[in-house]
Amino acid sequence: MKCQRCSKSAVIYQKYSNAHLCKNHFIEDVERKIKRDIRKFKMIGKGEKIAVALSGGKDSIALLYVLHKIFKNRPDLEFMAITIDEGIKGYREHTLSHAIKLTGELGIRHIIRSFEEEFKTSLDALTREKENAACTLCGVLRKNILNKAARELGADKIAIGHNLDDESQTILMNYLRGDVDRLKRMLPGTIQKGMVPRIKPLRSIPEKEVALYGFMNNLPVSMDECPYAGSALRNEIRDMLNNYEVKHPGTKYSLLGGYESISGFLRPADTQIVFCEKCNEPGSDRICKTCRLLGRK
Structure with missing residues (x-):
């Protein structure tokens, strides 16, 4: 098939846009959507320092690359990358090498923090000791380190590689749970004391297109899946949405658009932020979730 905008061979057929x-x-289309959302939600302002959460997976690799491409001629902006090594044997070493390779090629400062360094343990060890699901442990502890590192580095924002699939899954999960508080916290620009604000430049890009964008730009893209991903509750929502998307192209965009339509009626999250009595990090209780999961008394 030929590209609808020129006579060259097509590399993708977007069912949702026909x-x-x-x-x-294709590259132009992806970057146009990213630039649009950055402007629309005022994700990046003049003179800001942006910390990119760089796991080394396809999404974060594409995110760092495209932000550098868009803003490399803006001397007022500073970008850095933060990688969290959870200690997942046989998996994290591979993606970490991709992160190191890309930051070296782009000349971007790269900070690596680990569970071992921060908590004196690894995710592999924790999953053997705790009853909690690996994804719960990983999500809470990784967020703790990422926020702390970005704050210490003076970052104004943390850019994370959540794509359209991630966003639509999260929205649907929160709808099904009736979790309005989490829906509020998804609002762009939400500010919470002690927490570095997060931005999601890839929020309108389907997961498969993020991967293709990486391949088209010869990026060190890893398609490996975390060995703990199979236990995530999110998988049920992901499979349901993917099946529905096949039958009804554009469903994921509809979920995102619907959420944006009602977001004007949602007040920003008013969760009471307190500082943990054990580690002094921000949370919603006197003992933060990180300390509870680690069994700190």
């Missing part, structure tokens, strides 16, 4: 696109027009 468009065939060649390599150049």
Whole structure:
């Protein structure tokens, strides 16, 4: 098939837009959506310092690359990358090498923190000791380290690689749970004391297109899945949404658009932020979730 915008061969067919696109027009389409959302939600302002959460997976690799491409001629902005090594044997070493390779090629400062360094343990060890699901442990502890590192480095924002699939899954999960508080916390620009604000430049890009964007730009893209991912509750929502998307193209965009339509009626999250009595990090209780999971008394 030919690209609908030129005579070159198409590399993708977007069912939701009924468009065939060649390599150049596909890359242009992805970057246009990212630039649009950055402007729309005022994700990056003048003179800001942005910390990119760089796991080394396909999403974070593409995120760092595209932000550098868009803003490399802006001397007022500073970008850095933060990688969290959870201690997942046979998996994290591989993605970490990709993160180190890309930051070296782009000349971007790269900070690596680990569970071992911060908590004197690893995710592998914790999953053997705790009853909690690995994804719960990983999510809470990784967020703790990432926020602390970004704050210490003076970052104004943390850019994370959540794509359209991630966002639509989260929205649907919160709808099904009736969790309005979490829906509020998803609002762009939400500010909470002690927490470095997060931005999601890839929020309108489908997961498969993020991967293709990486391949088209010769990025060190890893398609390996975390060995603990199979235990995540999110998988049920992901499979349901993917099946529905096949039958009804555009469903994921509809979920995101619907959420944006009602977001004007949601007040920003008013969760009471307190500082943990054990580690002095921000949380919603006198003992933060990180300390509770680690069994700190």
